[in-house]
Amino acid sequence: MSDYIFYPGCAMESNAKAYYDSLMEIAQPLGINLQEIDDWNCCGATEYVGINLIPAYSLIARNLALAAKMGRKTIISPCSACYLNLAKADYYMAERPSLGEKVNEALAAGDLQYTPGSLDIRHLLDVLINDIGLDKLKEKVVRPLKGLKVAPYMGCMVPRPDYNNRWSDAEHPTELFDVLKAIGAEVVDFPGAATCCGGHMTQIGPETAYELIRRLISSAEKSKADIMVTVCPMCQLNVDAYQGETNSHFGTNYNMPIVFFSQLVGLALGFPPEKLGFGSEVTSTEKALAQIGVDIPESAIAEGKNASRKDFPCRFACEKQPRRKARPQRRQKHE
Amino acid sequence: MSKTPVEHVHARLDHDEDLSLLNEVSMKTAGVSRLEMCIQCGSCGGSCPSEMDMDHTPRTLFAMLRAGMREEALLSNTPWICVSCYHCVVRCPQNVHITDVMYTLKGMAIREKKYRDSTAPDFSETFVDMVEKYGRSYEFGLATRHYLKHSPLRMIRTAAMGLDMLKKGRLSMKPTTIEGMDQLTAILNKAKEMELAHE
Ligand code: SF4
Ligand code: SF4
Numbered sequence: 132m133s134d135y136i137f138y139p140g141c142a143m144e145s146n147a148k149a150y151y152d153s154l155m156e157i158a159q160p161l162g163i164n165l166q167e168i169d170d171w172n173c174c175g176a177t178e179y180v181g182i183n184l185i186p187a188y189s190l191i192a193r194n195l196a197l198a199a200k201m202g203r204k205t206i207i208s209p210c211s212a213c214y215l216n217l218a219k220a221d222y223y224m225a226e227r228p229s230l231g232e233k234v235n236e237a238l239a240a241g242d243l244q245y246t247p248g249s250l251d252i253r254h255l256l257d258v259l260i261n262d263i264g265l266d267k268l269k270e271k272v273v274r275p276l277k278g279l280k281v282a283p284y285m286g287c288m289v290p291r292p293d294y295n296n297r298w299s300d301a302e303h304p305t306e307l308f309d310v311l312k313a314i315g316a317e318v319v320d321f322p323g324a325a326t327c328c329g330g331h332m333t334q335i336g337p338e339t340a341y342e343l344i345r346r347l348i349s350s351a352e353k354s355k356a357d358i359m360v361t362v363c364p365m366c367q368l369n370v371d372a373y374q375g376e377t378n379s380h381f382g383t384n385y386n387m388p389i390v391f392f393s394q395l396v397g398l399a400l401g402f403p404p405e406k407l408g409f410g411s412e413v414t415s416t417e418k419a420l421a422q423i424g425v426d427i428p429e430s431a432i433a434e435g436k437n438a439s440r441k442d443f444p445c446r447f448a449c450e451k452q453p454r455r456k457a458r459p460q461r462r463q464k465h466e
Numbered sequence: 467m468s469k470t471p472v473e474h475v476h477a478r479l480d481h482d483e484d485l486s487l488l489n490e491v492s493m494k495t496a497g498v499s500r501l502e503m504c505i506q507c508g509s510c511g512g513s514c515p516s517e518m519d520m521d522h523t524p525r526t527l528f529a530m531l532r533a534g535m536r537e538e539a540l541l542s543n544t545p546w547i548c549v550s551c552y553h554c555v556v557r558c559p560q561n562v563h564i565t566d567v568m569y570t571l572k573g574m575a576i577r578e579k580k581y582r583d584s585t586a587p588d589f590s591e592t593f594v595d596m597v598e599k600y601g602r603s604y605e606f607g608l609a610t611r612h613y614l615k616h617s618p619l620r621m622i623r624t625a626a627m628g629l630d631m632l633k634k635g636r637l638s639m640k641p642t643t644i645e646g647m648d649q650l651t652a653i654l655n656k657a658k659e660m661e662l663a664h665e
Binding site: 141144145146147148170171172173175176177178179180181182183184185186188189190193219222223226227230233234236237238239240241242243287288291292293301302326327329330331332334335336337338339340342343346372373375376410411413 | 494495496497498515516518519545546547549550551552553555556565566568569570572573576585586589590591593594597601602603604620624627630631634635636637638642644645646649650652653654655656657658660661
């Protein structure tokens with residue numbers, strides 16, 4: 132077993148529970164021993180840094196300071212935004228010592244301190260490939276996902292900006308591709324693999340977000356994928372839960388499920404789908420999983436885990452919304 | 467004929483280049499921004515997935531900073547449309563911390579109340595309020611408070627999805643609070659004091 136510090140991040144407690152549950156299942160057989168940072172706080176996502184610099188970095192650094200006291204060196208963060216925030220705070224505190232000093236002065240008000248460079252900050256996918264290794268993963272596979280066509284969606288914040296040169300390529304990373312191959316899935320050629328899902332734009336500039344989501348799903352569809360696979364709670368939320376809004380906006384009819392890579396790894400390792408959080412997605416995975424003979428049992432659905440949207444009266448209001456067929460002409464550029 | 471925004475920026479650059487704004491933005495950015503190294507190659511705008519909704523490309527925006535066009539730069543919607551994908555950053559030949567400069571510009575625009583549409587700044591502030599209150603983010607509270615204020619209609623439209631998420635245990639009705647709230651508050655208060663001194 133290898134010992135790691137675990138920083139789950141807020142999404143793992145709420146909308147990305149399937150990620151959390153499936154990680155907890157696969158960690159043991161893969162030899163990943165996780166110890167959660169006691170009383171960790173939110174990393175501020177992409178919002179806090181846009182308001183106040185020193186408080187934003189102090190917020191992130193409180194987690195680093197708590198982690199540094201744990202006697203282990205490597206932190207695993209499964210969320211792309213959390214991973215990037217932690218890694219970036221560590222990097223910038225060293226790159227600009229005056230920032231590092233101010234952050235430490237703030238931390239001192241809470242009896243904490245952090246020396247940049249004292250922790251190794253890693254994404255779960257990186258640990259799976261580079262510490263555990265694809266060979267060990269392959270050894271553990273009891274149910275290869277043969278016949279399932281998967282679009283490997285890595286998103287933007289994991290391979291970029293890559294301060295520590297961890298990833299194969301910032302624009303065409305192959306890591307997720309390799310993991311999916313190792314568990315026997317058929318990986319499709321998916322040009323959207325490292326593009327953005329829109330992040331928080333679903334909340335503040337939905338039209339920009341819908342367009343980015345549309346590009347992703349249409350690219351996965353063109354690649355004939357049965358399912359998309361992600362390494363990030365925000366990507367999963369946007370493509371899964373906002374797929375309906377995107378469809379209403381463009382008058383399209385996409386139906387592309389998206390799950391966390393740990394869920395598919397869990398299936399390949401032989402865990403039952405209900406233990407891996409299947410059934411909690413908004414865009415159903417039933418048809419995709421049927422390709423490999425996996426059923427989501429009624430129990431997972433009966434528990435209200437897979438309630439149908441038509442139970443709610445506002446469905447009517449949703450359908451009454453005017454539909455926009457396609458994106459209007461691109462606005463003229465200034466250059 | 468009236469000048470296009472780009473010609474306007476370049477006219478300003480030829481006559482009265484004023485680096486004080488550029489330096490100010492650099493100073494307020496995390497890490498070493500390298501803004502002064504920008505060679506105006508345009509790789510950033512050419513790589514940007516949301517550039518179609520921006521009023522200026524990142525390149526133009528940086529030229530505006532160099533020309534000291536404070537008002538125009540802070541009023542630009544570009545930082546608010548930036549989705550933080552770092553595509554520009556990995557392609558920039560000069561290693562400019564473009565995405566982080568966008569964050570700095572958002573912060574400056576908020577402080578100087580220079581924005582045309584309050585949705586995005588309000589969202590950031592609501593998010594920060596939640597984190598400062600509970601120590602963790604709280605999607606349900608965030609979305610409802612934000613939608614109620616800015617788009618009650620959209621709230622009705624997304625209600626079905628929200629209920630679905632609730633039923634599946636993916637939205638919690640109650641925020642999680644960390645135990646060390648006092649400690650976090652002390653840290654943030656001290657940090658805010660320094661932030662003000664730094665300005
Ligand atoms: S890519 Fe870099 S050097 Fe080129 S215009 Fe953008 S910021 Fe300037
Ligand atoms: S980080 Fe922002 S500015 Fe840069 S490419 Fe992405 S959206 Fe565009």
